[in-house]
Amino acid sequence: MQRIGVFVCWCGSNIAGTVDVKAVAEALKNEPGVVFSTNYQYMCSQAGQDMIKAAIAGHKLGGIVVCSCSPRMHEATFRKTASQAGINPYMVEIANIREQCSWVHKDMATGTEKAIILGKAAVAKVNLNTPLTPGESPVTKRALVIGGGIAGIQTALDIADAGFPVDIVETKPTIGGKMAQLDKTFPTLDCAACILTPKMVEVAQHENIRIFSYSEVSEIKGFVGNFDVTIKRKARYVKEDICTGCGACVEKCPMKKIPNEFNLGMDNRSAVYIPFAQAVPKVATIDPNACNMLKNGRCGICAKVCTAGAIDYTQKDEYIEEKYGAIVAATGFNPISMDKFDEFAYSQSKDVITSLEFERLTNAAGPTAGKLLRPSDGKHPHTIVFVQCVGSRCSACTEKGKEYCSKICCMYTAKHAMLTRDKYPDTEVYVFYIDVRTPGKNFDEFYRRAVEEYGVNYIKGMVGKVTPEGSKLKVQASDLIANKQLHIDADLVVLAAAIEPDKSARPLATMLTASMDTNDFFTEAHPKLRPVESPTAGVFLSGTCQGPKDIPETVSQAGAAASKVIGLLAKDKLTGNPCIAKSDEWMCNGCSSCGKVCAYGAITYEEKEFRLPDRTTKIRRVASVNPAVCQGCGACTVTCPSGAMDLNGFTTTQIMAEVDAICK
């Protein structure tokens, strides 16, 4: 039997308002093992903690029960207090009488009764608690950043600047991401390429950064500090270290009619290509689905013109394995497909485009060299209609739209409208909006400038349908303030498509055992207080894979994720969680059930020799748990048919004692 102290917290009026704390402390005094019981206004305060320490010393306590808030809140606090007073931190139990009691009950009598029961359960458990010591594991001082957009670039640069090696894995042939496709950035109208490409070059030249472009993560094993990652380097049929990026192959390639992804299919590229002039690495890539040589062995022109001899048609996908201490997800976003929005005639007319396509149409490096021309006939559009919230804030059909606000569309549409009016004052520009959302530094001023100085027509209402008629687009819309239906003959319609997480995020989350929300955005460990960490230890979040955000927000989050990674990699050893599974080899029959349910690969099986009571020996197959890999989820303990598996700190006998105390 332990010598147990009970400390009942009022939490101001949070608990004391619906629970008679004095009665709880009094009732628990009579529980087996309890030698001291008290109550205090704020147990987590310095005075409260000092009270606990004094009681541990004065009453020679071996374990304590704190009846207070959720263990998620202050378990760590009280464990620290206990350990400062000289007892093992795992001899502390929290009875949650706030979230699970006072906050959910209105009546003092029932609240008090329940608090006493919860306290009794905790006392029963402490009686069976044993001191636990956490193990230690080493930290691989290298970080992996998955995704090479502005989020990944910034995170990698910040980690690398702190002196730790970083690898960036990017699925496209170049880093740069969506920002490389943008023309100008709001609200300052900086040229996106002018501020991004120097960063891309910095990444390429940084001694601590390696770029694995045209590569994918194919397998992740291990745990915080010790991830084993397999990276698939897709065959680009060009030797990356030899290619100089001169572009001779691109020029001579006869297959020139391949839709150019970088310009969203609005112009063509060749089968061997460099996505854009400032690509990093500036290396050619051969598209195996378009190259004649790779498809049927007839061509080979690029190999002939390559003076460096970099073309290699025999290249195969290559898998490399690397160890990392921390992983940052920076997988980014894509605009949603417009296929299901028939009312806007996106698939019927080339002159109905998305905002990202508009971005390419106004970009000096885009398909029209920056001149705003209609994709259908190359003429200058005189009337442009912008439609906001296409697929955003849409709860009607999950296949069509997204329930969330995409956050960036109001601002980039204001930018598009303003720039159009600035460059082409003869153009009439209409923006249909539901709400204009401009929280951000200088954001609302920017939007107002578009209206007041540049004469953009903002109309509160939505476009109902777009009908191509001749060379015009008939736009039918509502003006809610004038209470009128409008009919506009437009030359160009621009849809502010909702954004969604990249498709690679879901399989990556599965590999990382990181959690996601229903929209496939990565979930934070805490939405307010731990916004750049995944609940999975060692996994960090950067940029739009966590939720819609603009460039400045992405860069700040990228820096925050980097600082968390640096904090982790700066440690030489990580203290583990001692509440992990252990197998009783005498009871284990080696059935493999536990290995099958273990999500972390922590369980292995070995043939072991056992001495039996009759002095004979027998070789049996038994399970063993890798303490560094086990996360203490308990799946194996409930699966084990023979009851051999148990969880330290949450043993079956401890839990049954709690249940008994509750049912007594």
Place this chain on the structure above:
Amino acid sequence: MNNKNLREEVLRISGVNPKKCMRCGKCSATCPAYDEMEYHPHQFVYMVESGDISSLLDSESLYRCLSCFACIDRCPRNVEPAKLVEAIRLSKIRKQGANHMTANDVPALLDEDMPQQAIVSAFRKYSK
């Protein structure tokens, strides 16, 4: 029937929750009968929500709606304005004690070209 009861009835018949509306106006933007209507689809939603149903009951707009359901199809919040129009129309024409004909009136009105379905529906609408 007072306004509150009327509102409850319309909500019950239609099954629509006008609180879901985010006032984007796509229903009115998409409505082919817009110019024929005194009150437009988005106004139906707003007026039902704020309880101003008597104006709608007396409006010709009830009969201008084509029931094409374009507003239902395109509403991003699944508010279904056409169901509200239909519910108000029903509250009006099915009002108890306001029968326009009795069973005895029917034989005299029958003519060979009238489809049977029309006779049945006439009963359905007025007999409650």
